[in-house]
Amino acid sequence: MAQNQVDLKFPKGGLIFIIIAVVLIIFISKSTVTIGPGEGGVLFERFGDGINTDETYNEGFHIVAPWNEMIVLKVRQQSISDEMNVLSVNGLEVKVNGTIWYEPELENLGSLIKTKGADFVRELLNPAVNAAARSVVGRYTPEQLYSSKRDVIEQEILEELTNILSDQYLTVKRVLVEDVKLPTTIRTAIETKLKQEQESLEYEFRLAKAKKEAERQKIDAEGKAVANKILSASLTDKILQEKGIDATLELAKSPNSKVVVIGSGKDGLPIILGNQ
Incomplete structure (x- = not known):
């Protein structure tokens, strides 16, 4: 029994077309970048000088050479929270919980990435926050940290951070000290003292x-x-006598009394007896 063999031959032009299409798809996928809301982009030129610090890309659709890489980072306001162990002015260890609001400078994003890397929060911001917190908290006693100095501490940490990061292409917007944790014995002693002061004031x-x-x-x-x-x-005998007469006349007008004059009373005043 003979078998019929069918030779399938793929057109040479079709193979070339598929190869071109695949290359084109890869080229397009590598050459197009979409930067989302609140983000900025910096171009890494693989065959050039690396990070391009002269141009920052804003939100939207962009086309780049496929051999280059677009580094996209958030440039809107962001926050980090941390718990730091710091020393007070008398050497007591204090735990401070705080939140920092910061924002990269969009126009200097390339310089920020080139000098500190894409992970600039770990490389730059966290050490700066710890340094500022230690510097400021070290000026105060545990009692001041626990009670009345919270707003002042926040402002001073913000000022310290602003000085540290003045030429680092990163702006700190606000500092919030959420909690100050002291050792139990110290906290109890402070609360007792504050209570006694309050009772004394009362x-x-x-x-x-x-x-x-x-x-x-x-x-x-x-x-x-x-x-x-x-x-x-000012009360003479004559005035008293006139006052008595006036009072007697008013009493005589009352419908509930009868006037009976029987001679005269002391100082010549009539005597009124009887009533209904």
């Missing part, structure tokens, strides 16, 4: 209030005494 307030009330009552009593003295000096 006691002093009550004393001051009582003193003011006593002074008010004294002034009021002295005023009444002076008034009575003036009144007593």
Whole structure:
């Protein structure tokens, strides 16, 4: 039994077309870059001088040579949080929890990557934050750190970071000290002292209030005494007699009383008896 053999021959031109199409796809995929919102790009020129520090690419679609590489990083405001072990002014170890808001300078993104690398947060920002925190916290006592100096510490750390990073193409926007952790014994002692100070202030307030009330009552009593003295000096026998007559007449007008005059009372005033 004979077998029919069929020779399949692929067209030579078709093979070349497929090869060209594959190369073109690879070329396009390597040559197009989309930079997303809040991001910036820096070109790494493989056959040139490496990172191109003269040009930064903004958001959108870009075409680059396939042998070059586009390094894309976030350039919008970002934050990092960390817990640092630092020493207070008296050598006591304190744990500080804080958050830093920072933003790379878009126009200098190439210089930032060239000098500090794409991982500039670990290489540059974290060491700067630790140095600034140690410098600032080392100026204060544990009591100041725990209570009243939080806002001042935040501002001073921000100023220290700004000085450290002044020529590093990175801007720190804000510093927030979220918590200061002291050893339990120290924290308890500080809380007890603060409580005692509060109780002392409350006691002093009550004393001051009582003193003011006593002074008010004294002034009021002295005023009444002076008034009575003036009144007593002005009441002559004739005035008293006239006041008595007026009072008697008013009483006689009352519908609930009957007027019965039986002679005269002391100082010539009539005597009123009886009522309904």
